[in-house]
Amino acid sequence: MDKNWDVIIIGGGPAGLAAAVYCGRALRKTLVLEKKVFGGQIVFADIIENYPGFAEPIVPADLMEQMSKQCERYGVVLENDEVQALRMEGESWLVDVYQNTYTAKAILYAAGSMHRFLGVPGEQELLGRGVSVCATCDAPFFLERKVAVLGGGDTALSEALHLAKYAAEVTLIHRRDKFRAEKILQDRVFKNGKIKVIWDSEVLAFKGGQRLEALEIRNKKSGVAEAVAFDGAFMAIGTIPNTELLKNIVTLDENGYVVTDISLRTEANGLFVAGEVIRGNRRQVAISVGMGVQAALGCEEYLAALD
Amino acid sequence: MSEIISVNDGNFESFIQGDRMVIVDFWAPTCMPCRLMEPGLEKIAASHPENVRVLKVNVNENPKTSSRYFVRTLPTLLFIKDGQVRTQIVGAVNPVQIEKTLSEVS
Numbered sequence: 412m413d414k415n416w417d418v419i420i421i422g423g424g425p426a427g428l429a430a431a432v433y434c435g436r437a438l439r440k441t442l443v444l445e446k447k448v449f450g451g452q453i454v455f456a457d458i459i460e461n462y463p464g465f466a467e468p469i470v471p472a473d474l475m476e477q478m479s480k481q482c483e484r485y486g487v488v489l490e491n492d493e494v495q496a497l498r499m500e501g502e503s504w505l506v507d508v509y510q511n512t513y514t515a516k517a518i519l520y521a522a523g524s525m526h527r528f529l530g531v532p533g534e535q536e537l538l539g540r541g542v543s544v545c546a547t548c549d550a551p552f553f554l555e556r557k558v559a560v561l562g563g564g565d566t567a568l569s570e571a572l573h574l575a576k577y578a579a580e581v582t583l584i585h586r587r588d589k590f591r592a593e594k595i596l597q598d599r600v601f602k603n604g605k606i607k608v609i610w611d612s613e614v615l616a617f618k619g620g621q622r623l624e625a626l627e628i629r630n631k632k633s634g635v636a637e638a639v640a641f642d643g644a645f646m647a648i649g650t651i652p653n654t655e656l657l658k659n660i661v662t663l664d665e666n667g668y669v670v671t672d673i674s675l676r677t678e679a680n681g682l683f684v685a686g687e688v689i690r691g692n693r694r695q696v697a698i699s700v701g702m703g704v705q706a707a708l709g710c711e712e713y714l715a716a717l718d
Numbered sequence: 719m720s721e722i723i724s725v726n727d728g729n730f731e732s733f734i735q736g737d738r739m740v741i742v743d744f745w746a747p748t749c750m751p752c753r754l755m756e757p758g759l760e761k762i763a764a765s766h767p768e769n770v771r772v773l774k775v776n777v778n779e780n781p782k783t784s785s786r787y788f789v790r791t792l793p794t795l796l797f798i799k800d801g802q803v804r805t806q807i808v809g810a811v812n813p814v815q816i817e818k819t820l821s822e823v824s
Contacts, residue, residue, distance in 0.1 A: 448754040448810045457748060472753045491758070491812035509814070539791040539808050548749040548792040551778050573748075622790070 412490070415514050416442045418710060419506050421494055421656070422521035424451020425696045426686025428478040429703030430519050430710070435485025437711045442515075443482065444508065446493035450475040451523045452650065452687065453696055456566075457547040457573050461593070462696050474696075497656045504681060516717060517681040517710050520657065520669075521703060524650035524687040524694075529561070533617030541623025544646050546570035550577040553643045559584055559626055561614060562647035565694070568596040570645050575605040582641070583608045584628060617644060652688045664690050675706040676713075683710045720767035722759055724774050727782040733773055734798045739766075739824055741816070742796040743774040744789045751810035752793040758813035762820075770820065797823050 418434045420427045423445030434441040448454065450471065458468040479489060492508040497518065499505070506513045526544045528534055534542060543549040546560070550573060558578045560571045563585035569592075574581045583600070588610050590597050600606050609628065615636060616627040623644060629636035654667050661677045664670050668690035675683050685706040686692065686699040722743070725733050734740050743759055745752035763772040777784040777792065787796060787803065795807040797819065804823040807815070 445812070448751060448812055450754050454750045454754055454810070456750070472750045475754065491814045541790065543791055545751065548751060549790070550748065551746050552790050
């Protein structure tokens with residue numbers, strides 16, 4: 412494969428692929444590198460109902476397949492590989508992947524985010540043995556069982572609604588006294604007879620041997636902790652940005668996010684960012700797509716000045 | 719060209735015997751990461767027609783096979799040779815990562 416590119420986009424989620432369409436149409440030689448599967452975090456959702464332009468709910472995989480095809484239509488190369496290091500040498504960016512090094516005039520960094528964990532006892536040990544990060548993947552294993560969903564945002568409530576189609580009982584455990592999820596999702600949750608909510612509470616430990624048996628839950632107001640039996644626990648407490656590669660290149664905030672403005676440029680020459688690596692991103696497909704487009708247009712301006 | 723073979727609780731055993739490396743893809747129709755992994759698995763099946771066989775098991779319809787291997791999360795890939803599990807990958811992966819695992823266990 413060719414080693415020299417105009418733009419290398421790191422991350423093949425909605426932000427990266429939207430950017431790629433614009434880079435491709437600007438006739439820039441564009442490579443998108445994705446370390447897992449093309450689609451990003453949205454592949455964990457069962458349906459998308461709030462992406463403008465679609466009257467009927469859409470299946471995330473369908474949307475991402477269309478976005479991938481749209482990229483390829485404009486000559487963009489989509490490649491599965493993991494970036495090991497990123498650095499600037501002279502006028503070029505060097506991107507080390509497993510067995511290769513590519514050069515690019517500009518980098519568009521849209522590596523997205525990964526699931527956040529609580530970091531409490533038993534959580535990692537029981538991951539895949541009752542503790543899960545994907546309700547659409549694992550719901551069938553909890554048919555007529557008792558499951559918990561940790562979190563209070565869009566992801567948590569969507570996962571609870573999906574799980575309620577399979578499980579006997581779904582309990583949302585949230586650390587605050589109200590949800591921040593879309594009101595329409597809250598309405599569906601409150602009307603669903605299978606879903607109940609434990610407010611103002613945090614999980615202190617995941618208990619079990621071969622598989623998850625109980626969660627130790629503490630009420631933050633009363634301070635009382637108790638073990639409650641669950642067969643499954645789904646983590647939906649947010650994400651952390653994949654910005655490890657940017658550490659020595661741009662300034663990150665205390666949570667690892669890139670701080671930028673509407674231009675989506677960074678302090679490093681020719682390095683643009685988009686999507687969930689940016690501080691203040693509200694984790695919507697439409698926002699990531701918009702950011703991808705914005706960053707790609709900025710990138711094109713930068714490349715045009717080099718021509 | 720080799721393709722992915724859809725197997726079930728009834729015929730699974732007959733497909734995992736022998737010294738050919740078998741990759742078993744546990745999936746469900748609702749599992750989006752599973753669906754996005756499928757083109758990669760097709761690529762693997764096509765590029766190793768002689769020495770790798772790729773099977774898929776729908777966990778909704780084949781609970782016996784998934785519980786036999788303690789599969790409790792999707793997607794899960796098992797690498798089986800001579801009827802024995804050599805390794806597994808849990809979570810969505812691409813063909814590059816599958817090739818890497820294949821070269822490690824072959």
